[in-house]
Amino acid sequence: MDANLKFTRHDQNETQVVLQVDGDVTIHTSPRMRDQLKPLFTATMKEIRVELNGVDFMDSSGIATLVEGLQWARLTGGRFILSGLSENVRDVFALAKLDTVFDIDANVIEEKSA
Amino acid sequence: MTASKCIQDVSFSECESSHVGKLHLQINCNSDCIYVLRSMVAVMTTRACMEARQSNRVSIAVDELFANISKHAYGGKAGRVELETFIEVDAHGEQELVFDFRDYASLGWKGSMEEAAERSIDVENLCPGGLGLKLICSAADHCEHEVLSDGNHWRLKFCINKSL
Numbered sequence: 230m231d232a233n234l235k236f237t238r239h240d241q242n243e244t245q246v247v248l249q250v251d252g253d254v255t256i257h258t259s260p261r262m263r264d265q266l267k268p269l270f271t272a273t274m275k276e277i278r279v280e281l282n283g284v285d286f287m288d289s290s291g292i293a294t295l296v297e298g299l300q301w302a303r304l305t306g307g308r309f310i311l312s313g314l315s316e317n318v319r320d321v322f323a324l325a326k327l328d329t330v331f332d333i334d335a336n337v338i339e340e341k342s343a
Numbered sequence: 344m345t346a347s348k349c350i351q352d353v354s355f356s357e358c359e360s361s362h363v364g365k366l367h368l369q370i371n372c373n374s375d376c377i378y379v380l381r382s383m384v385a386v387m388t389t390r391a392c393m394e395a396r397q398s399n400r401v402s403i404a405v406d407e408l409f410a411n412i413s414k415h416a417y418g419g420k421a422g423r424v425e426l427e428t429f430i431e432v433d434a435h436g437e438q439e440l441v442f443d444f445r446d447y448a449s450l451g452w453k454g455s456m457e458e459a460a461e462r463s464i465d466v467e468n469l470c471p472g473g474l475g476l477k478l479i480c481s482a483a484d485h486c487e488h489e490v491l492s493d494g495n496h497w498r499l500k501f502c503i504n505k506s507l
Binding site for chain 2 (some may be wrong): 251255256286288289290292293296299300316317321322324325326327330
């Protein structure tokens with residue numbers, strides 16, 4: 230479960246990057262996501278996209294890490310985008326009343342079991 | 344830590360003649376226990392025939408409450424936690440999935456579940472612990488907390504036949 234959290238960085242060009250996340254983001258794995266995320270926020274990077282279509286479960290520590298990303302983006306002037314949220318992960322953002330705070334791509338993927 | 348040290352007692356009572364039974368678990372707070380809790384949640388939400396999103400909300404609330412007890416009540420050290428989960432029918436005839444947590448931490452939590460539920464999240468000054476409590480109160484349909492002479496009692500209730 231948690232041990233399988235994987236990250237893949239896709240540099241689109243010098244100013245755009247995508248971080249693909251696959252696995253459960255929990256109190257045990259979110260520090261690793263933070264370690265992957267933080268170096269992406271530089272003065273030259275204008276768009277940081279986190280692709281979450283491989284994430285089925287995210288707890289408050291995962292959301293807190295993404296809130297940090299939002300704060301880093303504001304400091305560096307980049308755009309921070311979340312995309313590919315499953316229905317479950319999007320629901321957690323809604324429960325925390327943070328779904329309108331983030332720049333979230335409108336497309337919601339179908340649950341894998343569907 | 345090995346599983347035998349983590350899980351001290353597991354009993355399945357009242358399950359013999361019904362698929363709606365009661366699960367009781369006594370564990371030590373440590374990170375491995377989260378897998379046991381996830382399994383219990385999966386069993387009970389399946390018994391309750393909850394759909395995926397509602398089941399995820401139960402998982403979130405139970406995970407977050409256990410993490411809060413482990414981190415804040417016991418300060419990250421091992422500590423005794425008892426968990427009981429069952430399905431009951433309320434006064435209006437509606438079925439509810441109930442999770443009772445009991446810890447034996449030396450300090451009782453002084454906060455208010457109602458305040459936590461209403462609190463808005465300050466994105467600029469995020470407090471991760473506050474976010475967890477917010478999720479617990481938002482995911483569960485009813486939250487209770489009682490300070491006891493030797494710890495805390497927590498109860499989470501989830502309406503089973505609710506449309507999300």
